[in-house]
Amino acid sequence: MSIWPEERLDHVDTEGFHTVDMTINVGPQHPATHGVFRMLLTVDGELVTACRPYIGYLHRGLEKLSELNDYRQAMGFWDRTDYLAGLLCEQAYCMAVEKLADIEVPERAEYIRVMLSELSRINSHFMFLGAFGADVGSFGTSFTYAWRERERIYDLIEEVSGDRMFPTYCRPGGVTMDLPENFEKRCREVLGHIYQGIDDLDGLLTGNEIFVERCRALSPLTTERAINLGVTGPVLRSTGLAWDLRKAEPYSVYPHLKFDIPVGLRGDVFDRYMVRLAEMYQSARIVEQCLEQLPGGPFLNPNLPKNLRIDDAEAYVRIEGTKGEYGVYALAKGGNKAYRMKLRSPSFCNLSALSEMVVGHYVADAIIILGSLDIVLGEVDK
Amino acid sequence: MNGASPLPFGDVFFGWSWLDAIIRIVIVVLLMTVVVVYLTYGERKVVARIQQRLGPNRVGPWGLLQGFADAIKLLIKEDIRPRAADRWVFEFAPFLTFIPVLMVLAALPFARDWGVRNVTLGLLFVNAALGLNIVGIMMAGLGSGNKYALLGGVRAAAQMISYEIPLVISILCVAMVAGTLDLNAIAILQEDRPFLLLQPLAFVIFFTAMLSELHRAPFDIPVAESEIVGGYFVEYSGIRWSMFQLTEYASLWAFSIFGSVVFLGGWEFPMGSDWGWGWQLFLTFVKSLAWIIAVMWVRTTVPRLRIDQLMSFCWKVLLPMSLVQLLMNGFILVYDWPQELLTLTSGIGAAALVGFVLYRTARHPSVAHLVGSYKRAGAAAQ
Amino acid sequence: MTAENVTLPPLAGAIKKALPKVPCAASLTKTDLDLRVAPADLLALVQGLKDHPDLGFDYLRNVTGLDMQENGLELKYHFYSFKHGHTVQVTVATPPGESHLPTLAGLYAAADWHEREAAEMFGFVFDGHPDPRNLLLEEDLRIHPLLKAHPLQPVEIVQGIEDGRAGFEF
Numbered sequence: 001m002s003i004w005p006e007e008r009l010d011h012v013d014t015e016g017f018h019t020v021d022m023t024i025n026v027g028p029q030h031p032a033t034h035g036v037f038r039m040l041l042t043v044d045g046e047l048v049t050a051c052r053p054y055i056g057y058l059h060r061g062l063e064k065l066s067e068l069n070d071y072r073q074a075m076g077f078w079d080r081t082d083y084l085a086g087l088l089c090e091q092a093y094c095m096a097v098e099k100l101a102d103i104e105v106p107e108r109a110e111y112i113r114v115m116l117s118e119l120s121r122i123n124s125h126f127m128f129l130g131a132f133g134a135d136v137g138s139f140g141t142s143f144t145y146a147w148r149e150r151e152r153i154y155d156l157i158e159e160v161s162g163d164r165m166f167p168t169y170c171r172p173g174g175v176t177m178d179l180p181e182n183f184e185k186r187c188r189e190v191l192g193h194i195y196q197g198i199d200d201l202d203g204l205l206t207g208n209e210i211f212v213e214r215c216r217a218l219s220p221l222t223t224e225r226a227i228n229l230g231v232t233g234p235v236l237r238s239t240g241l242a243w244d245l246r247k248a249e250p251y252s253v254y255p256h257l258k259f260d261i262p263v264g265l266r267g268d269v270f271d272r273y274m275v276r277l278a279e280m281y282q283s284a285r286i287v288e289q290c291l292e293q294l295p296g297g298p299f300l301n302p303n304l305p306k307n308l309r310i311d312d313a314e315a316y317v318r319i320e321g322t323k324g325e326y327g328v329y330a331l332a333k334g335g336n337k338a339y340r341m342k343l344r345s346p347s348f349c350n351l352s353a354l355s356e357m358v359v360g361h362y363v364a365d366a367i368i369i370l371g372s373l374d375i376v377l378g379e380v381d382k
Numbered sequence: 383m384n385g386a387s388p389l390p391f392g393d394v395f396f397g398w399s400w401l402d403a404i405i406r407i408v409i410v411v412l413l414m415t416v417v418v419v420y421l422t423y424g425e426r427k428v429v430a431r432i433q434q435r436l437g438p439n440r441v442g443p444w445g446l447l448q449g450f451a452d453a454i455k456l457l458i459k460e461d462i463r464p465r466a467a468d469r470w471v472f473e474f475a476p477f478l479t480f481i482p483v484l485m486v487l488a489a490l491p492f493a494r495d496w497g498v499r500n501v502t503l504g505l506l507f508v509n510a511a512l513g514l515n516i517v518g519i520m521m522a523g524l525g526s527g528n529k530y531a532l533l534g535g536v537r538a539a540a541q542m543i544s545y546e547i548p549l550v551i552s553i554l555c556v557a558m559v560a561g562t563l564d565l566n567a568i569a570i571l572q573e574d575r576p577f578l579l580l581q582p583l584a585f586v587i588f589f590t591a592m593l594s595e596l597h598r599a600p601f602d603i604p605v606a607e608s609e610i611v612g613g614y615f616v617e618y619s620g621i622r623w624s625m626f627q628l629t630e631y632a633s634l635w636a637f638s639i640f641g642s643v644v645f646l647g648g649w650e651f652p653m654g655s656d657w658g659w660g661w662q663l664f665l666t667f668v669k670s671l672a673w674i675i676a677v678m679w680v681r682t683t684v685p686r687l688r689i690d691q692l693m694s695f696c697w698k699v700l701l702p703m704s705l706v707q708l709l710m711n712g713f714i715l716v717y718d719w720p721q722e723l724l725t726l727t728s729g730i731g732a733a734a735l736v737g738f739v740l741y742r743t744a745r746h747p748s749v750a751h752l753v754g755s756y757k758r759a760g761a762a763a764q
Numbered sequence: 765m766t767a768e769n770v771t772l773p774p775l776a777g778a779i780k781k782a783l784p785k786v787p788c789a790a791s792l793t794k795t796d797l798d799l800r801v802a803p804a805d806l807l808a809l810v811q812g813l814k815d816h817p818d819l820g821f822d823y824l825r826n827v828t829g830l831d832m833q834e835n836g837l838e839l840k841y842h843f844y845s846f847k848h849g850h851t852v853q854v855t856v857a858t859p860p861g862e863s864h865l866p867t868l869a870g871l872y873a874a875a876d877w878h879e880r881e882a883a884e885m886f887g888f889v890f891d892g893h894p895d896p897r898n899l900l901l902e903e904d905l906r907i908h909p910l911l912k913a914h915p916l917q918p919v920e921i922v923q924g925i926e927d928g929r930a931g932f933e934f
Contacts, residue, residue: 024529032608046689056900099794135608137686144433210600211685227823230874278756315794316842329828344826352877364609364688
């Protein structure tokens with residue numbers, strides 16, 4: 001049988017018993033890789049002894065495209081990075097451009113952005129819960145539960161912006177159009193469903209002994225190591241550090257909003273799951289507050305130039321993305337195009353921690369650990 | 383011991399024993415085919431219902447012909463054999479998995495005195511035959527020349543051999559109470575109460591071990607879709623793949639009939655065998671259907687165990703508990719203590735088993751405490 | 765040092781005080797303090813930024829490569845301190861043709877992938893990097909697509925150039 005190329009394997013000789021480590025290729029087409037991610041696992045029986053991740057299958061040259069298209073055109077590429085929460089990426093991109101050009105954003109637009117971003121965050125976390133449940137093996141039930149609520153959120157986003165996943169709704173200086181008339185009523189309706197959906201998934205997964213037993217104490221991460229690895233977002237917060245850019249470096253209208261930062265205790269897979277679950281609840285609270293505080297006024301800065309040209313300026317704008325610190329480094333050197341745009345993608349940095357997190361665990365757990373990082377390949381590969 | 387009828391059941395068609403056997407086998411195989419086709423349809427419908435979907439509803443009224451459409455598609459699909467595969471091992475594996483199930487069907491009584499053949503040692507025969515399909519599964523795993531398949535095959539072998547033991551012991555407990563290994567006689571003995579009432583612990587063990595033998599969630603480790611992409615049959619296609627599917631559903635059906643005969647009283651309980659074989663067949667099918675739906679229900683709600691959890695559950699929990707059941711039965715039967723004591727001791731055992739599983743997870747803060755804790759931010763994973 | 769009249773934040777003074785021996789020029793971007801340092805001093809500066817108790821930059825946020833065309837390549841590091849909550853941007857400019865930089869992977873595990881990305885996209889060479897393979901591009905690809913000189917026309921991949929390995933023809 002030709003799948004055993006003996007010369008390439010390390011022979012382990014323990015007291016006359018010859019075993020060889022086996023290399024398993026997981027991905028790029030594999031149900032558990034959430035896209036086109038590939039990792040090469042070296043396994044000793046069922047235990048992972050080494051992991052080599054390969055990324056780049058979805059590399060679309062976002063940064064090059066952002067240099068080649070002008071500020072408004074380039075935005076369409078950015079909501080395809082974290083495609084589960086496109087509006088958050090748009091917000092980050094627009095904030096970077098606004099920072100470069102010193103554009104004021106009307107308060108109403110900020111509220112609209114925050115509201116839709118938080119809905120996107122809920123959406124993305126729902127996706128996590130569904131896919132994570134499937135990784136642990138709940139045969140798609142968590143998936144369909146999560147999908148039900150995601151459809152509702154997508155419908156709402158579509159009503160506002162005209163598109164579901166890639167709305168290109170934000171603009172440097174505000175948002176494209178105002179909210180529809182019955183938005184508040186619809187949004188509250190969707191929020192009610194979201195609370196219900198969080199509760200359902202909580203009961204389905206958290207209330208399940210096997211699920212808890214599988215995730216608990218699995219691959220714990222210390223805060224120091226997480227920081228050194230550049231891990232951010234829910235994975236960092238699960239280690240017990242309450243670091244959320246919405247509070248640590250407040251932007252937009254977050255200073256006016258009341259919400260808590262959920263943290264974990266041990267930084268294990270279960271904590272990562274719980275932190276995300278709790279974050280969805282907090283995000284729903286933020287949306288409610290935004291609905292109450294939503295001011296009138298323009299939704300787009302009326303004094304925008306027809307063609308945006310920015311002289312020498314440099315900024316590194318970061319927001320709390322769904323997966324962690326979503327940073328946009330922007331450098332302008334005149335003209336209507338950016339000289340350089342760089343995405344600091346949270347999934348990319350979180351994923352770089354994977355190879356050291358899975359070593360020493362079972363193959364089945366490696367899948368769960370990968371799932372618990374909640375990567376989006378569009379963001380990893382840019 | 384009035385039920386121990388001589389071979390074969392009832393009258394012999396045309397007086398020729400071999401012709402009679404062939405006719406009976408053809409009937410049972412045809413029945414099995416139809417049942418399997420509708421089991422796939424039924425499973426998809428049940429799962430869809432639980433997952434808030436519609437399930438197949440396009441082919442025929444309510445999608446009733448979906449199973450046949452799938453069967454035709456599978457039959458005319460190309461049968462691919464990978465170059466790395468070991469030819470004969472690969473090609474014979476599906477048949478070797480399937481034949482044991484057919485052997486089981488030959489010994490199962492569907493109604494009083496109605497089956498292919500009444501085997502006096504039916505209980506033993508069914509268990510022995512069901513244990514045989516490990517061979518085919520191992521062959522598929524080794525012969526496919528695929529590492530996922532190899533992992534799946536080895537996992538299946540480890541799991542099925544381990545769970546075989548509590549399964550057989552739990553059946554043995556029933557045989558002790560019944561005093562016979564003849565399935566027909568066992569059913570007749572349950573005229574006034576099913577053995578479920580006498581042996582709840584054995585029932586719980588049997589059901590759990592059966593899930594494992596069938597590779598059903600939460601024990602679907604050998605075929606884990608999100609880890610090893612189907613396990614041992616990952617390289618199969620077309621007719622050979624459908625043989626594995628056929629085996630899966632046919633053995634589910636066989637197990638459910640076997641279980642309902644042994645524990646639920648088959649056709650005998652609650653009406654006795656005076657109502658004619660139509661009614662008896664109906665009872666058998668309803669009971670096995672309940673059994674099957676329970677399996678599907680478990681499948682859709684419960685995530686997958688890890689291989690070490692699975693093994694320790696078998697060797698440290700199920701096996702001792704089944705031995706305890708055996709011992710208790712021995713005392714009670716040898717000293718001729720009242721039968722209520724069987725119910726009592728076994729009931730306590732069943733409660734202890736279920737309680738132990740709950741305790742295992744409740745050792746840390748209880749799961750019930752975790753549910754809903756997402757609303758308390760900061761204490762998310764306490 | 766672009767804007768002389770802009771007052772630098774106190775962090776700049778703290779860095780000057782903590783690391784007097786490292787020559788670096790401070791300025792402000794739209795968001796952060798920027799320190800411009802020579803490649804030879806990078807490791808000393810970063811080590812100081814990380815270890816000094818008043819600075820405590822324990823988190824490497826981002827690494828950005830830049831092609832400044834005739835001025836060579838630049839690399840921007842963003843550091844953050846969880847203890848003090850401040851951010852600093854460190855800029856290293858390398859002369860054209862000699863884009864060698866010391867790796868930070870020993871100090872920050874996060875630098876590993878960031879540097880691999882900068883290396884493949886711009887052609888930086890990080891001396892002492894533990895795993896200098898391509899990350900996002902194909903493993904044997906030796907083009908640097910984010911350079912400004914990289915052709916914008918579609919790059920046609922021709923199999924079999926260069927003794928059997930995949931080659932590229934512009």
